[in-house]
Amino acid sequence: MEVVIASSPVDCGIGCWDLRSGAEHLRYRSCASPPHGLLSVARRFLASSQVRDSPAAASAPIFFWSWDKPQVEVRSFPAEPIGPLVSNSEGTYIIGGGLSGTIYLWEIASGKLLNKWHAHYRSVTRLTLSDDESLLISGSEDGCVRVWSLLMMFDDMGKMSARNLYRYSFSEHALRVTDLVSGYGLCNSIAISSSEDRTCKIWSLSEGKLLRSITFPSIVNAVAMDQGEHAFYAGGRDGKIYIAALNAESNPNSIYGMFIIGSLYDHSLTFSPSKAITCLALSTDGVTLVSGSEDGTIRVWDTKSQHVTRILKHAKGPVNNVLIIRQPLRACPPALANAQASLTRKRLNLSLPPPLSKYVDSTDGEIETKAVNLLLPPWQDPEERKYCSSNMIKKQIKELQQQSSSGAAEMELERLRLECKRSIQMVQQWKKMHQDLQNLCVNELLDGVQLGDR
Numbered sequence: 001m002e003v004v005i006a007s008s009p010v011d012c013g014i015g016c017w018d019l020r021s022g023a024e025h026l027r028y029r030s031c032a033s034p035p036h037g038l039l040s041v042a043r044r045f046l047a048s049s050q051v052r053d054s055p056a057a058a059s060a061p062i063f064f065w066s067w068d069k070p071q072v073e074v075r076s077f078p079a080e081p082i083g084p085l086v087s088n089s090e091g092t093y094i095i096g097g098g099l100s101g102t103i104y105l106w107e108i109a110s111g112k113l114l115n116k117w118h119a120h121y122r123s124v125t126r127l128t129l130s131d132d133e134s135l136l137i138s139g140s141e142d143g144c145v146r147v148w149s150l151l152m153m154f155d156d157m158g159k160m161s162a163r164n165l166y167r168y169s170f171s172e173h174a175l176r177v178t179d180l181v182s183g184y185g186l187c188n189s190i191a192i193s194s195s196e197d198r199t200c201k202i203w204s205l206s207e208g209k210l211l212r213s214i215t216f217p218s219i220v221n222a223v224a225m226d227q228g229e230h231a232f233y234a235g236g237r238d239g240k241i242y243i244a245a246l247n248a249e250s251n252p253n254s255i256y257g258m259f260i261i262g263s264l265y266d267h268s269l270t271f272s273p274s275k276a277i278t279c280l281a282l283s284t285d286g287v288t289l290v291s292g293s294e295d296g297t298i299r300v301w302d303t304k305s306q307h308v309t310r311i312l313k314h315a316k317g318p319v320n321n322v323l324i325i326r327q328p329l330r331a332c333p334p335a336l337a338n339a340q341a342s343l344t345r346k347r348l349n350l351s352l353p354p355p356l357s358k359y360v361d362s363t364d365g366e367i368e369t370k371a372v373n374l375l376l377p378p379w380q381d382p383e384e385r386k387y388c389s390s391n392m393i394k395k396q397i398k399e400l401q402q403q404s405s406s407g408a409a410e411m412e413l414e415r416l417r418l419e420c421k422r423s424i425q426m427v428q429q430w431k432k433m434h435q436d437l438q439n440l441c442v443n444e445l446l447d448g449v450q451l452g453d454r
Contacts, residue, residue, distance in 0.1 A: 036127070110353075
C-alpha cells in the first residue's frame with residue numbers, strides 16, 4: 001500500500017490519503033511547512049520544518065509526528081529557520097538547510113548535531129541525496145548547485161588539505177534553484193536541477209559537468225524523474241506538467257521547445273485560470289504521478305493515458321509539499337486497539353527520538369559510530385532493521401532495565417553472547433600465538449644443540 005502526504009505553507013496540517021482509493025487516513029495538526037520541508041523518516045515518523053511566524057523571527061521549529069497520532073509529539077528549535085529537509089533511507093541522520101546558507105546534520109536517535117558547515121551565500125532551497133547516499137546535493141537562492149561528499153565532511157584531515165569542501169559547484173543557473181532530483185546510478189548517477197530562470201539542467205555526478213540544459217515556456221517549480229531515466233516531469237507555474245526527454249535528440253519542431261516531448265494538463269480547467277504546479281512525486285509503479293497545486297488540490301495522474309484519475313482536496317491554502325510513501329511502519333498492527341497499541345509502543349520502546357540539538361556539542365568527546373541492530377517486533381520485516389550509534393543502544397538497554405522489561409533481557413543477552421564470542425576468538429588467537437612462539441623456541445633450541453654436536 002502507498003499513501004500520499006501533503007502539506008501547505010499555511011497552518012492547515014498534513015493530509016494523508018490512500019493513493020489507490022483516495023480515502024483520507026488522518027490529518028496531522030499544526031503544520032505550516034516551507035517547500036521541501038516535509039519528510040518521512042525511514043517510514044517510521046513524519047518530520048517537517050516550519051515557516052517563520054514573522055519575517056523578523058530569529059528561528060522556527062522542526063516538528064515530529066508519529067503515524068498514529070495527529071498532534072505534534074516532538075518539537076525542536078534549531079539555531080536558525082530550516083527550509084528543506086532530507087534523511088537517509090535507514091533513518092540514521094537528518095539534514096537541514098538553513099536560511100543563512102548553512103547545512104546542519106543531526107543523528108536522529110540521539111538528536112545530536114554532528115556537523116554543520118556554511119554551504120551557500122544565500123538560503124538553502126533544496127537538499128537531496130545521491131542514490132548510494134554518499135553525496136549530498138544542495139541548491140540555493142543564489143542559483144548555485146553544490147555536491148558534497150558526506151564522508152569528507154567528517155574527515156578533518158581531508159578538509160584541511162582540500163581546496164574546497166564541496167566536490168563540485170555548478171553556477172550555470174541565473175536565478176533561485178527550485179528543485180533537485182538525483183538519478184539511480186549510485187554515485188555515477190545524474191542530477192536534475194530546476195530554477196526560476198525557466199531552465200532545467202542535467203548534471204553528471206561522476207564527471208562534475210553539465211550534460212544538457214532545457215528551457216521551458218514557464219518557470220519550473222518541481223521535477224520528478226522517470227525510474228528508467230528516459231524522461232522527467234517538470235511542473236510549471238503555468239499549471240502544466242511538461243515531459244522532457246533525457247536521452248532523445250533535440251526536436252526543433254516541438255511546440256514547447258527542444259527536448260520537451262509533451263505535457264500533462266487538466267482539461268477540466270480550460271475555462272478557469274490555471275494555478276501553478278508546486279510539487280511532484282512519482283509512484284514506484286513508474287506510471288502514477290501526483291502533483292500539488294496553488295489551488296489547494298492534489299491531482300493523481302496516469303502518465304500513460306495522460307489523464308487525471310483522482311483529485312484530493314487538502315485545505316484552503318496552497319499545497320507546497322507532496323510525498324508518496326509505502327505503507328508506514330507503525331508500532332503495532334492497525335487492528336490492535338488504541339490502549340493495546342500504546343502499551344505495545346511503550347513495551348518495545350518505539351517512541352519518537354528526542355528533540356534535535358541546537359548547537360554542536362564539543363564536550364562530548366569522540367562520537368561513537370558503531371552500527372548496532374535494533375530489536376524489532378515480530379510483524380516487521382527483518383529487512384526493515386534500523387541502525388543507530390552504540391551509545392544509543394546502551395542508553396536504550398539501561399532504560400529498558402529500569403522498566404524491568406523482557407526486551408532489555410533479550411538485548412542484554414544478545415550483547416553478552418557477542419562479547420563471549422569475541423572473547424573466545426581472542427583466546428584462540430592467543431593460543432595460536434603461544435603455540436607458534438613455543439615451536440619457534442623449540443626449533444631454535446634444537447638447532448643450537450645440533451650445532452653444538454658438530
